[in-house]
Amino acid sequence: MSNVTAQTSLSDYDRVQEAADFLAKRLPTAPTLAVVLGSGFGGFTEHFDAEITIDYKDIPHWPSETVVGHAGQLRYGVVGRRRVVVLSGRAHLYQGYNHQTVAFSTRVVGALGVKLIVLTNAAGAISHDFTPGNVMVIDDHINAMGKNPLVGSHDERFGVRFPDMSQVYSLRLGRLAETVGASLGISVVHGIYVGVLGPSFETPAEIKYFRTIGADAVGMSTVPEVIVARQIGLEILGLSFIANMAAGVLPTPLNHLDVLKAVKQAVNPLSALLSGIIEQA
Numbered sequence: 001m002s003n004v005t006a007q008t009s010l011s012d013y014d015r016v017q018e019a020a021d022f023l024a025k026r027l028p029t030a031p032t033l034a035v036v037l038g039s040g041f042g043g044f045t046e047h048f049d050a051e052i053t054i055d056y057k058d059i060p061h062w063p064s065e066t067v068v069g070h071a072g073q074l075r076y077g078v079v080g081r082r083r084v085v086v087l088s089g090r091a092h093l094y095q096g097y098n099h100q101t102v103a104f105s106t107r108v109v110g111a112l113g114v115k116l117i118v119l120t121n122a123a124g125a126i127s128h129d130f131t132p133g134n135v136m137v138i139d140d141h142i143n144a145m146g147k148n149p150l151v152g153s154h155d156e157r158f159g160v161r162f163p164d165m166s167q168v169y170s171l172r173l174g175r176l177a178e179t180v181g182a183s184l185g186i187s188v189v190h191g192i193y194v195g196v197l198g199p200s201f202e203t204p205a206e207i208k209y210f211r212t213i214g215a216d217a218v219g220m221s222t223v224p225e226v227i228v229a230r231q232i233g234l235e236i237l238g239l240s241f242i243a244n245m246a247a248g249v250l251p252t253p254l255n256h257l258d259v260l261k262a263v264k265q266a267v268n269p270l271s272a273l274l275s276g277i278i279e280q281a
Contacts, residue, residue, distance in 0.1 A: 012100060012107075013155045015061040019104075020111035022060050027052060027076050030113035031085040033278060036105070038090065038121035038221055039259070040241035042071070043267030044274050045088050050075035056089070062108070063091035063101050080279035085109055092221055094199040099149035103228040107158065110232040116173075116281060117229050118237045118274070122263055123219035124201075124246035126211050127191060132245065132262050134187045135273065136217050137174045138238030141226060142194040144210070149224045150231060159231040168230050173237035173281060180276035186269050191216030193240055195223030204248025218246055237277070241266060 010018070024030070028051070037044055056072045057064035064072055071088040078084065087105055091097045106117065123136065130136065154161045174190065181188030194210050196202060198220035202210070210218060217240050229236050243262045 011155065013157050016104065016107045016111055018060045019062055019108045023054070023074070023108070023112060026054060027085075027112075029083055031076065031083045031109070032114060033082045033116045033118070033281060034085045034087065034109040034114045035118045035274065035278070036087045036090055036120060036225065038119070040122040040243060040263040040266055041120040041239075041270050041274060042088060044271040045071065045075060045086060047271045047275060048075060048077055048079070048084075048086055050077045050086070052076040061104065063097055063104065079275065082278055082281065084278060085112070085114065090221060090225070093145060093147075093197055093224070094220060099145075099147045099151070099224045103149040103224045106225045106228045106234075107232065110229070110234060114234065116235045116237075117225075118173075118239065118277065119222050119225055119229075120239045120241070120274070121219045121221050122243040122259065123193060123217040123240035124244050125217055125242045125249065126194075126207055126246050127216040128249065130189060130191070130216065130242050132242055133266065134189050134242040135177075135181060135270070136193070136240040136242055137177050137188060137190045138169055138193045138222075138240060139174065139190050140169065140192045141223050141238070142192060142210070142213065142215055143223050143227075144194050144196050145223060146197060149228050159233065163227075163231045165227075165230060168226060168236060169238055170235045173235065173277070176280055177237060177239065177273070177277055180280065181273055184269060184272050184276065186273055193222065193238065194218045196220055202247050207246045207248050217242060241270060
């Protein structure tokens with residue numbers, strides 16, 4: 001499964017440092033902001049003037065297998081006053097990676113000097129108030145994946161063992177996303193994201209349960225990265241593109257091709273939204 005199995009005798013911290021050192025030697029200056037492009041947001045790379053592009057497979061210990069539609073590349077460039085790294089694609093638990101590997105990229109960009117991370121994804125709407133095409137600012141999340149990337153031996157060089165999760169997502173960045181969205185005519189909503197293992201879509205009974213416990217949208221990523229980003233002290237913005245209504249909300253069955261179609265139609269407005277947020281962050 002790519003180069004993540006190489007040199008297993010190294011500690012997690014050493015693997016992170018090795019990857020960060022590899023990138024630092026190839027980037028002209030240290031980035032201060034990272035963007036992880038999930039489904040729906042991948043078209044942002046067409047609007048991003050990258051000075052340097054590095055394939056994931058060339059970065060030590062970096063999981064290089066991504067899903068269809070994800071380029072599997074790290075891009076570096078400048079947007080406004082920000083030096084930015086854009087991660088085009090991510091590793092998912094449903095691909096067989098463990099939580100630590102899924103969150104590896106977050107630790108690496110933190111080691112590079114990133115202070116602010118924007119995590120994006122495509123999600124299904126649980127809330128009846130949402131419609132496909134909305135962009136949801138993640139105000140909080142529910143971890144229904146069954147694991148946590150901080151489980152296992154603790155290395156204090158990564159941060160505290162028990163990070164506080166009471167205010168994970170940046171209120172400042174959430175308000176900024178809403179302001180930028182309004183200026184572009186994009187419907188930006190706020191809600192709670194529930195992360196699940198996947199890859200099967202959820203059952204109607206599961207969606208009913210998630211709604212009962214307070215979730216507004218559901219997806220198969222983001223939560224492990226957020227937990228690690230919180231541990232290492234990054235400011236976090238989470239954005240979910242609402243690509244479809246979740247199972248049981250409508251009488252029609254879920255189809256991944258319909259999700260991809262909705263994502264494709266939203267490429268330009270989502271790219272404009274991201275650009276505006278980065279420029280003003």
